[in-house]
Amino acid sequence: MNKSKELGDFQTPKELAQLVIEILRKKDFIPDVIIEPTCGKGSILLEAEKYFKNSNILGIEIQRVYVDFLFPLIGQNTNIVNADFFNSIDFIKNFIDNNENLLFIGNPPWVTNSELSSINGANLPKKSNIDDLRGIEAITGKSNFDICESIIMQLISEFSDRQSVFAFLCKTAVARKIMQRLWKKDFKYKNAELYPVDSQKYFSAAVDSCFFILDCTEKKSVTTLKIFNSIEEQKFIIESGFINGIYITDVSKKDSLELYGKSIFTWHNGIKHDSAKILELKNDNGILKNGKGEIVDVENEFLFPLLKSSDIANNNFEIEREILVTQKYIGESTDYIKNKFPKTWSYLENNEPHFCKRKSVIYKNKPRFAIFSVGDYTFKPYKIAISGLYRNLNFVLIEPKNGKPVMLDDTCNYISFDDIESAKFVFTLLQSDVVKEYLSARISFDSKRPITTEILNSINLEKVAQLKDKANDFSSLFKIYISPSLFTESELKVV
Template sequence: MKKRELGDFQTPSVLADLLVNVLKTKKLSPNVIVEPTCGEGSILIASHNAFNPQKSLGIEIQKSYTDKLAHNLTNNISILNKDFFVSLPNIKEFISENENILFVGNPPWVTNSELSALGSDNLPDKNNFDNIRGIEAITGKSNFDISEYIIKLLIDNFSHKQSFFAFLCKISVAKKIMNRLWKNNLQYKSAEIYPIDSKKYFSAAVDACLFYLDCSEKKENSELVVFDSIENPVKKYTSGFYKNVYFEDLSKKSALTIYGKSQFIWRNGVKHDCSKVMEFSITNNGLQNGYNESVDIESDLVFPYLKSSDLVKDKFVDRKRILVTQKFINEPTDYIQIKYPKTWAYLTEHTEDFEKRKSVIYKNKCRYSIFSVGDYTFKPYKIAISGLYKSLCFKLITPYEDKTVLLDDTCNFISFDSKEKAEFILELLQTETALQYLNARISWEAKRPVKTEVLNSIDFEKLAKIENKANLYYGLFGSPVVQNLLFA
């Protein structure tokens, strides 16, 4: 438990040496080296031996590591047994005014929500540190990696100096940090990513890298260079901004032609955080919930249900149902007691499951409330795509057994009243123009790569014109004037 709580992935010496080899190509001459979470010290010692700074500092919360390190270090390496989250004053005191500083390390690969679930107090101050808007924060976008917080804090406090930052972290963390720096117009000399084989070095199934940021010179910059790997540091492509739009690969910036605002709002599927009660498998004896209980309730509030894994299959597989207690946000649920007594009895029997839900979106809401529902949820035709899978597999979802099919909250979708309209928009999404645009903008190594933010930036009117289908588009959805009224 403690190892998981601390995100404890100790860096093997061979990887520490590879990290140092990349840094050597930069011709660095740091006066000071600081590792904020040094663990057993492989990166700290390898960096100190390679660059021979005047002094080095390693900070580590686990005393077993610091005690061991203290017996095997030279006089100009200092070890501090302390929580990083309260050690900034120590780092500032350690560094003189005009020194070149190299910050290195491998901060914990664990998120703040994972630590909270473990009941850990090894957390930074709880705040919405990226200023995410309220609805996004409470539905999960405020979740962050502890490594992200540590690297961000160091950059915030020391990027104004002659500083260099070199950290092993998830690729998604490195890109989140860079997007934040671009948003805040931070000046830097260069930023680079060197992918590493996390399975090989850490037995971890995540896309990870060496993230390098050079702040020794302050320049206007909005680029991030991605290399082949830490073992083979050959440049692959450059990410960054073009005309204020982020591109995963700037060489594909010509795809900007369909950038704009989608005429149809992409949304996530139903969120309930109570799968054992709200989701059912279909058996020969009827519905079965996550507790393997047979469930006998009225059918009106039960709908066919698809998850991300279903969307990447070749054919529709009828395997799940979902109980939907509301048709719109904040709809009172007391009507169920009168109109659907079996369903109400079932929900009442499992009230404790609903009370255990931790998300603040359910706070002060009516009993058995859900989230991400509205008129769009119950329209008969949808175009859907998994937010989790690393493929652009758009699917047309049609009614099943005379009921609209619902999607879970890992899916993205737009909905329509007619099959003809849905089929036309699906055809546009499957064009080379649309696929090139999405591939140019999506960061495929992210935990949830396909985001509504990018999907909602597709201007379908522009796309229809490029594909010589403008007349069909206007025939189905009206002229631009009509569209402005319809989609305002």
């Protein structure tokens, strides 16, 4: 096993450690105790020791080789312990006194619980559904978290009631997620700051990262996170925050929250199957080939044109792939294929070992060759889609190809329609400036999957229609009663 991979090992270069300490030195805060829960080779710890000379320092590190490396370099006020952080909370409590100023600092592992599980890693916290996710959300990925996130949240939970500052290098998405969680819980703090870090420069890693500071030395009803341009220049640019229970990336755009509500159309993710090599087929001059390069001969009934996130983001509507769709709704038995469609059944059975290797729990106790995120909405002819992965707000209108509805992969978000008139009307609304402004205010584009169904489903299209002088068209087209609170008396139309 790759031990560094298991532990999310990204050692902090000295130059970056110096910037971290430089920012903290500018604060009106002198720590009595400094604690680094995963100190590694100690670059941050040694810089802290150099500039906070009177502080008692505790470094915790699970890898013995790093402890042995660091031990001869530390001063007399520094203690290094070879231990697992997740078993060290009581030790930390015994190391500190109640009235001391505490600084928790470091660069915890940049690895997720699912990544650790996939390599049978043991460096894991106890599992819990801390965000109170619905069962379906918890098993399809929303409950996946970084070990770094778990470490920081555990420290905040245990020590935020004291005179504490938490200062960590982490993924930007982790910092934002922590703040959103704290805001929802009406957490009291003095200040929170985020300084973007060039992870390619310092870690040779293609991920959005930052230096995140949460100051809990005073307990105030603050609901903002100050964003700076970079850890080097440290120039303030915007504030993210929580307004009336709604997260907004840029609080200066708070007026756009007038669109916040509930969409009358439900946004869905595309088909999830974890079987691209088997179910996604490339059309090579009329010959279908799977991801293994094998020629595939199956009945046409199960084949549908497929577009992926990159296609949606780049307006590429040239159908290069088809997908074999084994179910019309979640849980539908796939055994009916055996008698009616022998070629498809033979192909699936020949590749059954591949399906058995799928690790996601969504397939547990499900029919053979099951897929996910499929229902009546999947087979409607017209769709409006947007990629969940790309950093642009590019909605596209998709019409059937060769008489069949186009399928989308699971990194796409879409709504579907039975008729082209409805689809075109809603498409026009979604392309409007007010929708783009709302989404740009809500979306954290540094997230791994910035555009989510949760945010899309919060767009109040009735309000959009009203702002674009299309309220009457909206109500007549969709035969709904529009709330009087949205319109003036002269604009109301009851149907």
